[in-house]
Amino acid sequence: MSVEQRDPHSGYLTTGHEWNGITELNTPVPRPVYLFLILTFVFSVAYWVLMPAWPLGSDYTKGLLQANDRAAVARAVEQAAAVRSAWTSQIAAQSFADIEADPRLMADVRRTGRTLFGDNCAACHGRDAKGTKGFPDLTTASWLWGGSPEAISETIRVGVNASHPDTRVSQMPAFGRDGILKRDEMESVVAYVLSLSAPPPAGNKVAAEKVAAGKAVFAANCVACHGTEAKGNPELGAPDLTDMHWIHGSDENAIYANVWGGLKGQMPSWEGRLTPVERKILALYLIDLRAKRP
Ligand code: HEC
Ligand code: HEC
Known part of the structure; x- marks a missing residue:
């Protein structure tokens, strides 16, 4: 079938196949590739001997180094x-x-x-x-x-207000929803609450004409929990309303909403x-x- 031919340009043998005058060179695999294959083979044999490698049914070869990551x-x-x-x-x-x-x-x-x-x-x-x-x-x-x-x-x-038998229990009544206070009473008490912080929380104007009426509403409805000075009561989980820290919002609308709908935090x-x-x-x-x- 094929006759040994040598390519005149590269000096390599050809495979002897020829397509329309184009012949295929029979280029040998470069030596570095053989070297690399030999090295990786030697490495893998050394690794099998030294490290855990082969499964043996219920056990495995432990290797001479006895390496054990689990231990x-x-x-x-x-x-x-x-x-x-x-x-x-x-x-x-x-x-x-x-x-x-x-x-x-x-x-x-x-x-x-x-x-x-x-x-x-x-x-x-x-x-x-x-x-x-x-x-x-x-x-x-x-x-x-x-x-x-x-x-x-x-x-x-x-x-x-958790499921623990000794849980701390707190609840602020829903003064609006439950019909305890009328709208103008709630508006006054909100004005009073805002007037307690000096300066009032950012973005609010205190309706000064409502503060006196609000103070009376507060005394009648809120002091039981928040205290006469509105400084709060840690026995009942009622917050200090005179400081600058607000949990549920410090603008007039938020405070009104909280007085209207009440609050019951859960932790x-x-x-x-x-x-x-x-x-x-x-x-x-x-x-x-x-x-x-x-
Ligand atoms: C039965 C007790 C109780 C009464 C009465 C009560 N509160 Fe409260 N109030 C609480 C508790 C408890 C909280 C905290 C609830 C929470 O954070 O989950 C609270 C929270 C608030 C807050 C929110 C404070 C914040 O940091 O955001 C405002 C405002 C407030 N009360 C105003 C009033 C006003 C005004 C009244 C009277 C009209 C009133 N409360 C009556 C128990 C009460
Ligand atoms: C599901 C939400 C939630 C998770 C989770 C939670 N908390 Fe709370 N925590 C709250 C709420 C709401 C309150 C306010 C309760 C109230 O109104 O009295 C609170 C109140 C508190 C208070 C009391 C604050 C005060 O002013 O007296 C402390 C302390 C606290 N949390 C610590 C923690 C710690 C520590 C963790 C994690 C182990 C935690 N919380 C996880 C919701 C949560």
Whole structure:
């Protein structure tokens, strides 16, 4: 069929095939390719011998180096748990004040608290804990249920209007919807509430002529929860209405809507979902955030 022919230009043999005067060169595979194949083969044989490689039914070849990532991870987890238990047991045993005074423990609180807060609380309170409409800012000195570490940890444990048997319970009546107050009474009391903050919350003008009437409506309907000075009551979760922190909006319309329709905040209970140490860390984390705020 074919006669050995040499291409006069390249000096290579041709395959002997010819199509319309075009012949095919029989170019040899370049030497570096053979070298590469040999090297990868040698590497793979060495790897099979040294490392776990071949399945043997229920077992596998372990390799001369006995490498085992699973055991290495288990060892690392064990070590981390040992390091962690050293400081978590200190958190469990010590008082809030002692932990706050210990910069080393507080560094652990900040690190772990940030993760715990991000995983469990940020969905409602925001990653920076500054809250949004309907969810309180947890970095201020203004607390519905008290701002001591004990009060904060109790709120986290039982929740607010939650399913826990000891839950904190609060509800602001719906003065408009339930027909407790008339429209002009609500307008006056809103003017009075706005007049309590000095200066009144941005964007509002206080209707001065309504404030006196509003004060009387407030005294008759609101002081039971918000207090005679409107400074709030942590027993009832009623907020201070004289400060600059508003959970549900600070403009006249929002305040009117809240007086009209009432409010019932809900915060889940974390007992059972977070350990006592984790809840203690979160309470300390929040105290620390507040301390950092100017
Ligand atoms: C489903 C939304 C939601 C989640 C999740 C949530 N909270 Fe709350 N939290 C609220 C609401 C709403 C309130 C206000 C309750 C009220 O009206 O009394 C609140 C109130 C609080 C208060 C009391 C604030 C005060 O002024 O006294 C603390 C403390 C608190 N949350 C901490 C946490 C922590 C810590 C987590 C995570 C473990 C968390 N919250 C997760 C909704 C949530
Ligand atoms: C039975 C107790 C109770 C009474 C009575 C009550 N409140 Fe409240 N009020 C609350 C509670 C509890 C909250 C907080 C609810 C929440 O954040 O979920 C609240 C919240 C508010 C807020 C929202 C504050 C914010 O930060 O956004 C305003 C405004 C307010 N009350 C005004 C009034 C006025 C005006 C009256 C009287 C007409 C009144 N309240 C009567 C319990 C009460």
